[in-house]
Amino acid sequence: GCGSNKAAEDTAAAAGEGKPAETADKTLTVYTAGPEGLANNLIKEFESQSGIKVETFQGTTGKILARLEAEKSNPVADVVILASLPSAQGLKKEGLTLAYPEAKNADKLNKDWSDPEGNYFSTSASALGIAYNTKLVTTPPTSWSDLAKPEYKDQINIPDPSLSGSALDFITGYLSDKGDGGWSLFESYKANGVAMAGANQEALDPVITGAKSMVAGAVDYMTYKAKAKGEPIDIVYPQEGTVISPRPAAILKSTKHEENAKAFIDYLLSDSAQKLVSDAALLPGRTDVKAENRANLGDIPLLKTDWTWMGEHGSEVTDKFTKLLK
Amino acid sequence: MMVVLLSSIWLGVCVILGTTVIALPLAWVMVNTRFGRWRWLEIVFLIPFMTPPYIGSMGWILFMQKNGYLEQLAPGLSGLGGAFFSFGGMVAIMSLHLYPFLYLLLRGALERIGGNMEEAAAVMGAPFTYRFRRVIAPLLLSAFGMGAMLIFVKTIAEFGTPVTFGKRIGYEVMTSEIHKYISSWPIDFGKATSLSSVLLASCLLVWYVQSVVNRKYTFGLVGGKGVRRSSMRGTGWLQWVAGIYVVLLLVVSIGIPYFSVVAASTMKLRGIGLAWNNFTLDFYKELLRWNSPSMKALMNSLWLSLAASTIALILGTWFAVAIGRSKTRGQRTIDLLSLLPNTVPGIVFVVGLILLWNSPWMPVPLYNTYGMVILTYVVLFVPYTVQYVKSAFTQIDPKLFQAGQVFGAKPVYVFRRVLLPLIVPGMLAGWMMTFTIASRELVGSLLILPPSMQTSATYIYAQFEQGQVSLGMAMAVISVGLTTLLLVLLEAAGSKRKWAAP
Amino acid sequence: MDLKIRGVGKSFGGNVALHPTDLMIRHGKFTTLLGPSGCGKTTLLRLVAGLERPDTGSISVGEDILSSESKAVPPERRGFGMVFQDFALWPHMTVFENVAFGLRATGRKEGIRDKVMEALDKVKLTGMELRYPHQLSGGQQQRVAFARAVVTRPRLVLFDEPLSALDAVLRDEMRLEMMYLVREMGLTALYVTHDQVEAMSMSDEVIVMHGGKVLQKGAPEEIYNQPQHPFVARFIGKSNWLADGRSMFRPEQIRFEPGGQETLSFTAVVAQVSYVGDRYEVRLKSDEAAEPWLAYYPRRMSEGTEVTIYLPPQCIQRLNEN
Amino acid sequence: MDLKIRGVGKSFGGNVALHPTDLMIRHGKFTTLLGPSGCGKTTLLRLVAGLERPDTGSISVGEDILSSESKAVPPERRGFGMVFQDFALWPHMTVFENVAFGLRATGRKEGIRDKVMEALDKVKLTGMELRYPHQLSGGQQQRVAFARAVVTRPRLVLFDEPLSALDAVLRDEMRLEMMYLVREMGLTALYVTHDQVEAMSMSDEVIVMHGGKVLQKGAPEEIYNQPQHPFVARFIGKSNWLADGRSMFRPEQIRFEPGGQETLSFTAVVAQVSYVGDRYEVRLKSDEAAEPWLAYYPRRMSEGTEVTIYLPPQCIQRLNEN
Numbered sequence A: 001g002c003g004s005n006k007a008a009e010d011t012a013a014a015a016g017e018g019k020p021a022e023t024a025d026k027t028l029t030v031y032t033a034g035p036e037g038l039a040n041n042l043i044k045e046f047e048s049q050s051g052i053k054v055e056t057f058q059g060t061t062g063k064i065l066a067r068l069e070a071e072k073s074n075p076v077a078d079v080v081i082l083a084s085l086p087s088a089q090g091l092k093k094e095g096l097t098l099a100y101p102e103a104k105n106a107d108k109l110n111k112d113w114s115d116p117e118g119n120y121f122s123t124s125a126s127a128l129g130i131a132y133n134t135k136l137v138t139t140p141p142t143s144w145s146d147l148a149k150p151e152y153k154d155q156i157n158i159p160d161p162s163l164s165g166s167a168l169d170f171i172t173g174y175l176s177d178k179g180d181g182g183w184s185l186f187e188s189y190k191a192n193g194v195a196m197a198g199a200n201q202e203a204l205d206p207v208i209t210g211a212k213s214m215v216a217g218a219v220d221y222m223t224y225k226a227k228a229k230g231e232p233i234d235i236v237y238p239q240e241g242t243v244i245s246p247r248p249a250a251i252l253k254s255t256k257h258e259e260n261a262k263a264f265i266d267y268l269l270s271d272s273a274q275k276l277v278s279d280a281a282l283l284p285g286r287t288d289v290k291a292e293n294r295a296n297l298g299d300i301p302l303l304k305t306d307w308t309w310m311g312e313h314g315s316e317v318t319d320k321f322t323k324l325l326k
Numbered sequence B: 001m002m003v004v005l006l007s008s009i010w011l012g013v014c015v016i017l018g019t020t021v022i023a024l025p026l027a028w029v030m031v032n033t034r035f036g037r038w039r040w041l042e043i044v045f046l047i048p049f050m051t052p053p054y055i056g057s058m059g060w061i062l063f064m065q066k067n068g069y070l071e072q073l074a075p076g077l078s079g080l081g082g083a084f085f086s087f088g089g090m091v092a093i094m095s096l097h098l099y100p101f102l103y104l105l106l107r108g109a110l111e112r113i114g115g116n117m118e119e120a121a122a123v124m125g126a127p128f129t130y131r132f133r134r135v136i137a138p139l140l141l142s143a144f145g146m147g148a149m150l151i152f153v154k155t156i157a158e159f160g161t162p163v164t165f166g167k168r169i170g171y172e173v174m175t176s177e178i179h180k181y182i183s184s185w186p187i188d189f190g191k192a193t194s195l196s197s198v199l200l201a202s203c204l205l206v207w208y209v210q211s212v213v214n215r216k217y218t219f220g221l222v223g224g225k226g227v228r229r230s231s232m233r234g235t236g237w238l239q240w241v242a243g244i245y246v247v248l249l250l251v252v253s254i255g256i257p258y259f260s261v262v263a264a265s266t267m268k269l270r271g272i273g274l275a276w277n278n279f280t281l282d283f284y285k286e287l288l289r290w291n292s293p294s295m296k297a298l299m300n301s302l303w304l305s306l307a308a309s310t311i312a313l314i315l316g317t318w319f320a321v322a323i324g325r326s327k328t329r330g331q332r333t334i335d336l337l338s339l340l341p342n343t344v345p346g347i348v349f350v351v352g353l354i355l356l357w358n359s360p361w362m363p364v365p366l367y368n369t370y371g372m373v374i375l376t377y378v379v380l381f382v383p384y385t386v387q388y389v390k391s392a393f394t395q396i397d398p399k400l401f402q403a404g405q406v407f408g409a410k411p412v413y414v415f416r417r418v419l420l421p422l423i424v425p426g427m428l429a430g431w432m433m434t435f436t437i438a439s440r441e442l443v444g445s446l447l448i449l450p451p452s453m454q455t456s457a458t459y460i461y462a463q464f465e466q467g468q469v470s471l472g473m474a475m476a477v478i479s480v481g482l483t484t485l486l487l488v489l490l491e492a493a494g495s496k497r498k499w500a501a502p
Numbered sequence C, D: 001m002d003l004k005i006r007g008v009g010k011s012f013g014g015n016v017a018l019h020p021t022d023l024m025i026r027h028g029k030f031t032t033l034l035g036p037s038g039c040g041k042t043t044l045l046r047l048v049a050g051l052e053r054p055d056t057g058s059i060s061v062g063e064d065i066l067s068s069e070s071k072a073v074p075p076e077r078r079g080f081g082m083v084f085q086d087f088a089l090w091p092h093m094t095v096f097e098n099v100a101f102g103l104r105a106t107g108r109k110e111g112i113r114d115k116v117m118e119a120l121d122k123v124k125l126t127g128m129e130l131r132y133p134h135q136l137s138g139g140q141q142q143r144v145a146f147a148r149a150v151v152t153r154p155r156l157v158l159f160d161e162p163l164s165a166l167d168a169v170l171r172d173e174m175r176l177e178m179m180y181l182v183r184e185m186g187l188t189a190l191y192v193t194h195d196q197v198e199a200m201s202m203s204d205e206v207i208v209m210h211g212g213k214v215l216q217k218g219a220p221e222e223i224y225n226q227p228q229h230p231f232v233a234r235f236i237g238k239s240n241w242l243a244d245g246r247s248m249f250r251p252e253q254i255r256f257e258p259g260g261q262e263t264l265s266f267t268a269v270v271a272q273v274s275y276v277g278d279r280y281e282v283r284l285k286s287d288e289a290a291e292p293w294l295a296y297y298p299r300r301m302s303e304g305t306e307v308t309i310y311l312p313p314q315c316i317q318r319l320n321e322n
């Protein structure tokens, strides 16, 4: 189990006292999920602006969480950037995050995706849609339910929600809007031979190579990136609305470099960082920054999503969904 | 859960069968025909094992899937794809990946069985199959038992193929279940550990059976009389059959997946497929730039695995010699302990290591250093060297050591002059194995590498995660190529051995 | 159905183990190979068994070609038996299973137990059938190898020093068994031994080899009494040489009393006397020869005694040039 | 510095290989163990070498205890040499390295090459020093084992049938080498052989074993002429038995001419004649005995002839009860 919050804090504190204080506090350790290019750019810029040396660990949200958990008794990370909001909610609930309500520009963030108390900040986001191979699909579908049409039988992938946080966001988001009736969509998917295929990239790859035609709940920035390279692929956002999957950043309570961590969060919310986000084909977290090479938030029809419900029902939905599609 | 466990076990059993079917004839061919003289083939047959399992599966998937390379090359054969995406296909992929493991052990043992045991049977009128059943098979059993056990353990603790391929055909195994608890919110090590302990239990059972078989079927095969090998073996048509087999195996185990991998690594756009104007070497140029992250990752991998496999070799040899024929309870305990790290999925084990080495009371600040990585590798891979060395060691007639003692050699001297040279082939095989696995080890590295550090495996994995499939594939080709080159050089340097067995 | 060996030769990476050789092993006879260590006896047996492929020449039984440039019948289809010089027992089988192997391998089902027990009884191993080879003494292992080779009554048995680890008494009994197999059961035996008494007393034909070549073949008495080659004369039995280096006689032909007509006589000095169980070996120094001569005497003689010895002239054998 | 064996016994899981035995191997002498296959000779050597731990008893050299209930000097500190019955050559070492092992192991640095080459020369293996054991014939391997055991001039050498794979000529030469080592170099030799001629001609003392027990020990002539036990009488040399089953004489004592006074005479029929190289073995059926008697004769006799044979009465040896 995860142990009680109290115990975790105690050990963390004890560990903190046990170590000699840093002499010149010029280091920071960041654990960050995907896209690598963006993370590298952000960190390089931050390092040159602040003079702080940043150690990074890059991995999927799952790997980062596992590592955090494993290091619990003697934490290493100061800041984490995840690709899944419920995970950040979880961290907060466990009391592992450090509140930083004074963060600069925090007020300009999308309210739904960030913690009002300043425990996490969604500095970027991706939208989920239907990615399709332009050589195989000439008239793209316009609705989620189109994917249940017989012409697409056995041609569609959906990422595995147990491996992909964004796919889980899509499923729980859809259900939080439609209620239990929402399951009928997924049942019809099952009937049409929709295949659950690994994490996001693994679901998308067969569509690029033409083995499958479409991905339901595809992460848009990955699709944009492939499209920019020239691969025969594109994405549509169904008209009944879709889910945004925010990418929260948080400071860990156990940090020994609190000032540096705060500086890093400030940087992530700065104009130049948000510009880098939008360059990477992600949605900027700040409402006042517009994306230039992709659909903006305003252009994407959205479902009514209840993040609290979604966070609470994640694992239950995952179980039910994976059993259904197996 | 019972069902998933049974699926895991069933997969393990089928992969043992699969690897046996591939490795046994190969070992026979390499010992008894002139192909055995081409030592470099030995290394080439290791290539499937050097290939990270998920790359291998990807290669197969890319080849067999709809609109895949097979269909692009020979549209008529597209029907094969359907049959391939099945449990049988999964077993085939995993067997083709793991067979080198068993092959090296069996080859060593076959060489030690030497000529005269089989010759005697032939003169007594036993046809090949009978000879095989009554003489070769029982004498191989101890080495086979060790190999099969490792294969089983590796299969049911394997994660790469079940995730890339198993998911696709809806075949769930324990590792994917365990992985869920360890990689998505809420992280629950407790559950993962308890599930792992189920795997552990089944592995223990297999170990037990194996150790019983081993105790009963280990014989001193390297004796004190020079054994001549018949020059009759493998003549005429047999050479041809053997040749065809070797070529076929090379095509299937290396040719097909590497066709896909190389093709994917040289495509400008993967959506276009096989076409000359889609060909590019840019990815390789990018990777091979001096001081690029990829080069650093490559070098990291290289020296980490060199260090780890060498340490594992030393430890493993020591263990193997201490275990001996597992006559005493103590020896059996060491035997079991040396295997344990392998019986649980790597990720669970690695988490355990982190919990241990990162705990506040640990006096050695190893965590987040290279030392930790090497330590992890060593602990993960020591079982392989132990089994390889043990297999070589237990088949040496104790009289050879006794003779050393009688002539006044102290134990250390006997060890150095008699034991060591006799087990060197086993050690070398073990080292090659560990070096190979270490150079592509992913699961452990992902979690345990200090921040800001990559190995070629994590680099490749990151490229896949980033959608840079071509770059990842190119990196796989480069790192496997480098490993192969290194092993070939090593083999060339070490192949001066003139004596026959073991 | 004689075994014919025509021009068969074999070398191992430059070392000639057997020069091209012609031989005929007669069916139902006991043929013995004699020769110094390393002269190619084992190699010849292995070639006949089909374990080694000849570099040149052919081997055939009657009309069946076993081995030639173009063809090689595999060992298992030759139907021979063999006692290996190094036994080659299977370590994973009990004594019983080792012996039963040949019977089972050739598909026999019935009477296996009886046949095996009979063979084990012949080699005095009754009661040990459940032991493993490593639980046996050297001589016991060799007897298992022996039983294993003959239990199937193969048409030709290749014996590579099958009695070397046995004591005289046992060896005598096993010899009788071999004689029985050859004389009564009609087996053909090709036999390698270092024991000349054995070779002389059992063989129908003796083949003397040296350095990979056959030097002489013939009936035992012929080989002993009319050696064609100095090496043969020296190798088989003891030989006393005259000063010319080309004439020799056997020690037992020396008499210490003048007998009959036409005997040569020599004077000699007793140089050394040694006891060999049933008689004394006496070395005599004579002016007639460079090396001392050997003679047998039933009682101890004292060294330094001068004696006169007598020799029938027909006992002196003149050899061809080496 | 005699080797003393007191009450040493050994069994292997219920099978007694050696009953508690007392023996004394005298320093600088040549002691031979004789006995049928499986009687415990190898076991005894291995106990002396320290390769096997005795169940009971103690072994000591002079005052040094090598092995007792409480103590066991490891083999490497006993300073012995050994020729193993199955050679135990190291397959990964050349002939040279095999032989040099003992020298190197005990830290000698200089003159290794000379010593090894000299030993190889003695066993007639010059020129083969770079071969590996599997490239040698059986006899050549055995000679390597021999050279390896004596090259270090150990104080005690245990020879377990070191000449069994050699031909008579070589065996003679090697025997001379052994004699030289014992007589000139002052080594002690404990020697296992099946060859009685060897045992008789070389040994200072012969120990006859049977079924894990020592039956008789003594000088060779004593053993041959005054066997104390029917088994010894039968095992060493040929024996002819009188009807009472307790009196025997040796075949060579039979004369075919009446000689001197006080000879016993018997009439007998020639039952079988066989040629053994230097003489004929004649089996004689007589009313005086159940088994036929054996005699030697220089010429062929025809079977069925009736002959009279003569025997000096002092040749008849009466044995104790079995």
Ligand SMILES: Nc1ncnc2c1ncn2[C@@H]1O[C@H](COP(=O)(O)OP(=O)(O)OP(=O)(O)O)[C@@H](O)[C@H]1O
Pocket: C134, C135, C136, C137, C138, C139, C140, C165, D012, D013, D015, D016, D017, D035, D036, D037, D038, D039, D040, D041, D042, D043, D044, D085
């Ligand atoms: N490991 C063992 N287990 C059971 N019995 C054994 C074992 N080793 C030897 N023996 C038995 O002990 C007895 C003595 O064996 P040993 O090897 O000393 O005989 P040996 O006198 O050397 O015979 P040989 O002349 O045939 O070599 C034999 O009957 C043998 O079968």
Ligand SMILES: Nc1ncnc2c1ncn2[C@@H]1O[C@H](COP(=O)(O)OP(=O)(O)OP(=O)(O)O)[C@@H](O)[C@H]1O
Pocket: B228, C012, C013, C015, C016, C017, C035, C036, C037, C038, C039, C040, C041, C042, C043, C044, C085, D134, D135, D136, D137, D138, D139, D140, D165
């Ligand atoms: N693999 C090999 N490589 C090189 N030389 C070899 C090989 N095998 C045998 N020889 C040589 O061939 C010759 C004949 O060997 P073979 O075993 O036939 O002798 P042998 O007559 O059986 O001798 P022995 O009586 O000692 O057993 C020997 O000089 C031996 O050294």
Ligand SMILES: [Mg+2]
Pocket: C041, C042, C043, C085, C160, D137, D138, D139
């Ligand atoms: Mg031989």
Ligand SMILES: [Mg+2]
Pocket: C137, C138, C139, D041, D042, D043, D085, D160
């Ligand atoms: Mg013995």
